[in-house]
Amino acid sequence: MDKKINTLYFSATGTTEKIVCEIAREISKDIDGKIMNINNIDFTLPKVREESVSFSEQDIVIVGVPVYAGRVPNVLLKYLSSIKGNGALAVSVAVYGNRNYDDALIELKDILELNGFKVIGAGAFIGEHSFSKILAKGRPDEKDMTIARNFAHSMYGKFVTGHEIKNLTVKGNKPYRKYYKPRNKEGVPVDIRKVTPKTNDNCTDCKICVNVCPMGSIDFKDVSKLNGICIKCGACIKKCPHGAKYYDDEDYLRHKYELEIEFASRKEPELFI
The missing domain is CATH 3.30.70.20 (Alpha-Beta Plaits)
Known part of the structure; x- marks a missing residue:
């Protein structure tokens, strides 16, 4: 495969990084199983987001973000919108904490396509929730990683066969739903954005x-x-x-507890190829 493999991700606690890098490693393996060079761009820290990046038709980019309140984190929108695809192939990845990825995956896909990428695959994966050490504890786990590797094999098949890239359909709403809001014990929506550690x-x-x-x-x-x-x-x-x-914060802790109880049942990754 005569293309350069890249990762581009935001991963504060390492879950998105784990999935994105595993997909990239699997795609980058040659016929002998040797891993080719991968260009990793981790834009988690603010300094990295000060400079935009540009790709070309020779690039494959695995792009990953966490899901915050059912959407792409709004603090990342400016940086993501500055990236230039220039015809590069992209795989979009959203990682959520076992509640729901809502419209994050379709939003990320739209951002990439507006930036000149050709999105050929997308996946919603599960990682340990950022609020909790219980909800989706230890995920992505080995079962998730196996799914990620199989997903990578499907992407690789698209690269090497040279089939025409068709518009990819992923789950989500347009217009996007509003950001998910927790509710207090009276059922009234509460804003926890200003809550600090x-x-x-x-x-x-x-x-x-x-x-x-x-x-x-x-x-x-x-x-x-x-x-x-x-x-x-x-x-x-x-x-x-x-x-x-x-x-x-009382509202934050109530929301955290409700998430841990209501969404305790294991969810599995969803793939769009």
Whole structure:
């Protein structure tokens, strides 16, 4: 296969990265099973998003984002819209926390196509929910990874056969649904966008939370302070080695509990080829 393999992903807690990179590795294997060079672009941290990237018809790009409130995270829209496809082939991947991916996958596909990509495949995969260590715990797991590899084989077949690329249909609504909102105990929608993490006495000031925050919001001198927005990605909480970060907002915790109860049943990846 005479094409360059690329990954392009946002992955605060590593779940999207795991799926996207596995698909890319499987696609990049030659007939002897050796993995060819892959160009990885991880735009999780803000510095990377300061510069746009451009591809060409010689590129295959596996693009992955997490699902936030049923959509592509709005904080990523400006960066994603700046990427130039120039006829590159793309595989779009959305990773959600076992609730629903709603319109995120069709939204990502639309963004890529507007940017000049030819989207030849799409997949909605499940990763451990950013709010929880229980909901979809440990996912993507080996079953998910097997599905990802099989998906990659299907994509590879499209590349090597040279079949005409037809318009891909994926599940979703147009116009897109509004961002999913949790409700309080009275059933009234609540806005948890301004909820921020707290810091307890376990903190050793190791600065890991500063380094992993995808918004660059955690203050370096005082890690208990935020200088920007919190997108509830879970990175500072899940990557803190001492369990020093947590949320205590009543509406947030109620929503987290409801998600863990209502969506405990395992969902499986959905693929569009």
